[in-house]
Amino acid sequence: MLQAQALSVEVGGRLVVDQASFTVMPRDKVGIVGRNGAGKTSMFKVLGGAAEPSGGKVLRKGGFGYLPQDPKIDGSQEHRTAVQHVLSGRGIDAEVERIEKLRAAMEESPTDANVARYSRAEERFRLEGGYSADSEARSLAAGLGIGQDRIELPIGVLSGGERRRVELARILFAGSDVLCLDEPTNHLDVDAKTWLMGFLRQYRGALLVISHDLDLLDEAITRVLHLDRPTETATGHIVEYKGTYSQYVTARAEDERRLTKQAAEQEREIARMQKFVDRFGAKATKAAQAHSIEKRIARLEAEKVDAPKNTKQITVRFPDPPPCGETVIEASELCKGYGGPPVFEDVAFDLGRGERLLVLGLNGAGKTSLLRILAGETEADLGHFEFGYQVQPGYYAQEHDNLDVHRSLLDNIRNEVPPGVSLTETELRGLLGMFGLSGEKVFQDAGTLSGGEKTKLALAMLMVGRNNLLLLDEPTNNLDPPSREAVADALKGWPGAIIFVSHDTEFVTELAPTKVLLMPDGDVDYFNDEWLELVSLA
Incomplete structure (x- = not known):
């Protein structure tokens, strides 16, 4: 209760x-x-x-089980496997670790006392359902889309979406x-x-x-x-x-x-x-x-x-992109791994001015990793990419990593104004107001915002960057339906180039991508409506 x-x-x-x-x-x-x-x-x-x-x-x-909108897993736990994290919902991971220590002590010194201690602990673990719990945890994780090839991996190498699924599985497994x-x-x-x-x-x-x-x-x-x-x-x-x-x-x-x-x-x-x-x-x-x-x-x-009060419909308009060369980006032989087998390798594609590239793939296929590489947030292990003449990329991070949670909304957007560009406070507040972020709210710390408001702030920050290439990683997550429609409508008519990840079929349809990049294989194809089925599965 x-x-x-x-x-x-x-x-x-x-x-x-x-x-x-x-x-x-x-x-x-x-x-x-x-x-x-x-x-x-x-x-x-x-x-x-x-x-x-x-x-x-x-x-x-x-x-009591609580899943926040942006769950954070303690950095000290990132070495644990996903299944260990799920099992921690009932403290079973600690019991497994204790039994393994008792087993090691027994094997090193098989005295009657060590054998008895291990036997008692193992029998209690069995009677309390410890062995069946492992199967239950794996079944929960599989239901949420964490496959057997991913659940044995350390949490630190999983994608943001996978970590969120693992945390949800842990909360459900706890039996609150x-x-x-x-x-x-x-x-x-x-x-x-x-x-x-x-x-x-x-x-x-x-x-x-x-x-x-x-x-x-x-x-x-x-x-x-x-x-x-x-x-x-x-x-x-x-x-x-x-x-x-x-x-x-x-x-x-x-x-x-x-x-x-x-x-x-x-x-x-x-x-x-x-x-x-x-x-x-x-x-x-x-x-x-x-x-x-x-x-x-x-x-x-x-x-x-x-x-x-009448529901305030937001109206969003992205500024026209500055001119750039015909080719916006060329990438070849990109490869990325996290200490184990590569998440993806030999990924190659190019994109022309005004084109839209939809990056598709199941969770863990490397979609976010690819966008982070293109945004300069991390480096590829192999391969390279190059932006075209006067291309200015803007990056929307799925986890809002680019927000300074200890600074106000106004300071966050002011920090994105490029050198040589002058925007008054009134103009910056107008951009925030376009997303319904107005009044005294603009002076709040970004960390006090809801997930939907953080999304709106991050999108508003893109508007001051004078970008002609947008890198968007799930930009409609957390938005209410009217806001999703407004953002989709604004981007639909924007003449710049876009590389984006999304599982929102309506949003993808509105943006009308010209190409599809299928991860982790790196296959490139022209977009048609048949790809929408995979969008909903990705």
């Missing part, structure tokens, strides 16, 4: 959730919904114990009584999403989930907590709805129509009574009546409902 009592949450010194109370019981499947920036992830951090509330408290009963999952389907292919939805449907504990995956929300939840986005003058608050996401959408629309009508009626009544007070308040014969009406106005003001 999880219970929030008068919970208040602050972000960057600003209250985004005020006095929220709700209870999640076993078998409850609850979706937390709201626009990017509403405070969902910040509230989840408090519910998950990763941050302290500014008021109220959170009560948890039983085992309460799960808080923030965007659990990020980096999951179609098969893994299907498996996860089946798992969550059968899960007997309490579930809270944040997701922009509408299929997951419709299939896995039975209750919705809607978090209103805070404004400059009001904090967010929670409204509860029973049923699936689709049922919530219908009920929410009806509530908004009712509240809008009620707020308008209240405003008209207040204006009518205020007109009487203004006209007759100074007359002795009407003074008592005017005073009585003023009291009624005060009561109406106190009871006044807030009309739902």
Whole structure:
């Protein structure tokens, strides 16, 4: 069970959730919904114990599993294999290590005491299901798309998407009584999403989930907590709805129509009574009546409902790229490994001005590694690449590695302004505002943002770089549907060259790639709609 009592949450010194109370019981499947920036992830951090509330408290009963939007695995654990990390969800990895030490001691010195110690530990491990747990952990990982060839690898050599899957598998394997999952389907292919939805449907504990995956929300939840986005003058608050996401959408629309009508009626009544007070308040014969009406106005003001604000549709426009040569990039014989067999080798391709190259491949095929090489974030083991005449690349990192979480949004975007280019604070704030990042938020540290807001900040930072080649690694992850559509629409008509990784079929269709690079083999082909099936699997 999880219970929030008068919970208040602050972000960057600003209250985004005020006095929220709700209870999640076993078998409850609850979706937390709201626009990017509403405070969902910040509230989840408090519910998950990763941050302290500014008021109220959170009560948890039983085992608790929390998947943050950007889970970080401790650097000291990166040498552990993926399966060891999953097993650590129940502490079984420590038991395995203890038994192995007892075995080594017994083999080195086979005394009766050493044999007895090993036998007792091994028998207890067997009776407690330790050996079957290894099989269960591998099965969970396989369901989430971590194959047998990857689960024995150290975590440090896995891709960002694979590490997130491993962390999700560890949390599910732990068998918690309460799960808080923030965007659990990020980096999951179609098969893994299907498996996860089946798992969550059968899960007997309490579930809270944040997701922009509408299929997951419709299939896995039975209750919705809607978090209103805070404004400059009001904090967010929670409204509860029973049923699936689709049922919530219908009920929410009806509530908004009712509240809008009620707020308008209240405003008209207040204006009518205020007109009487203004006209007759100074007359002795009407003074008592005017005073009585003023009291009624005060009561109406106190009871006044807030009309739902119109959903602000963001409109994004990337600046026209500066001129460059006909050939944007040429790469040949690129190879990359991480201490073991190469992730990919002999990758070669070229791209012309205005062309779009879609990089495809299953998790672990080296898509992110390739983009990091092209962005200059790391080096290839072999091979080389060369940009064309006056080509200026801009890189969007899937894990938002280029954000300085300890600096404000305004400082982050200012840091991307090229030498010789002058942009005023007003112009920089205009670029942030294009993505809905406005007001006092621009002075917050980037580390206080939700995943969707970090994505918007990183995309806004691309706009000041005067780029004619964009390297985009899953740029629509964490974005709500209206924001995804706005970004896709902006890039669709942008005349520069793009090399991108995406599992979002709608986004890929909008960008209309001209070529496909299939990793890790390095095969290059012209794009057609038949490739879309692989996009959803990648």
